[in-house]
């Protein structure tokens with residue numbers, strides 16, 4: 102049965118962990134679907150993982166649409182969430198509806214994800230939900246604010262900023278988001294937010310008390326050239342791939358491939 106986004110609230114009440122994995126093309130989409138992810142996220146981390154940028158900021162809406170369409174061809178029965186790129190939703194509420202509407206229309210995504218909370222983004226989330234676009238929120242380390250933060254730094258480490266992030270999370274829920282990503286914040290803060298909200302929290306570098314977890318799939322596979330400290334590699338695909346490609350190079354140079 103196809104899961105709809107509202108059922109995840111019941112999963113939270115049941116204590117059933119929600120697993121989110123990212124994808125950036127057809128092949129990575131197939132891999133995470135076959136692995137059994139509950140939600141596939143076309144994260145704007147693809148700017149760094151698949152396109153080689155140093156931050157997520159250069160990714161455009163057009164580029165995201167291109168990647169999300171490829172992922173969609175691999176994702177059939179699992180909810181597909183697409184990150185709204187920097188500048189595609191912050192300028193105005195009407196602009197956000199237009200951008201997010203294009204994502205649903207052109208990629209057949211189930212929902213979009215936007216970074217931030219109160220006061221700037223919550224009204225935008227409410228407007229998207231009102232026109233029928235489900236929204237996943239994202240607070241804490243919101244990578245599109247990397248220049249404001251002065252690096253990909255852990256957020257919510259002072260009492261004041263922890264309070265602000267809690268308020269943002271509440272505003273995101275009140276605006277109608279169906280779930281919320283908590284990124285790179287102290288575990289105790291993530292626990293407090295998870296206990297306060299009725300929508301599920303999806304942690305990344307936010308401790309063990311979130312209702313679900315997300316990681317960038319390239320990190321999980323051990324495929325990334327670089328990954329955050331909080332990520333865990335369950336494989337070593339990068340070295341396996343280099344070894345395989347290197348073996349091909351050697352066999353061609355020594356005339357062992359192709360065989361007669």
Ligand SMILES: Nc1nc(=O)c2c([nH]1)NC[C@@H]1CN(c3ccc(C(=O)N[C@@H](CCC(=O)O)C(=O)O)cc3)CN21
Pocket residue numbers: 145146149150157242244251252253254255285316317319320325327328329330332
């Ligand atoms: N491969 C990959 N995995 C990710 O999880 C990920 C991306 N890319 N790109 C988008 C964002 C960026 N993320 C990041 C990136 C770096 C740190 C990190 O290493 N933070 C250091 C401090 C860095 C600094 O001060 O500049 C830390 O100790 O908190 C954390 C999250 C998470 N996201």
Ligand SMILES: CC(C)C(=O)C(=O)O
Pocket residue numbers: 123142143144145146147184239282305315316317
């Ligand atoms: C890591 C997740 C939450 C994300 O926003 C991304 O991949 O861009």
Ligand SMILES: [Mg+2]
Pocket residue numbers: 144145146184244
């Ligand atoms: Mg993102």
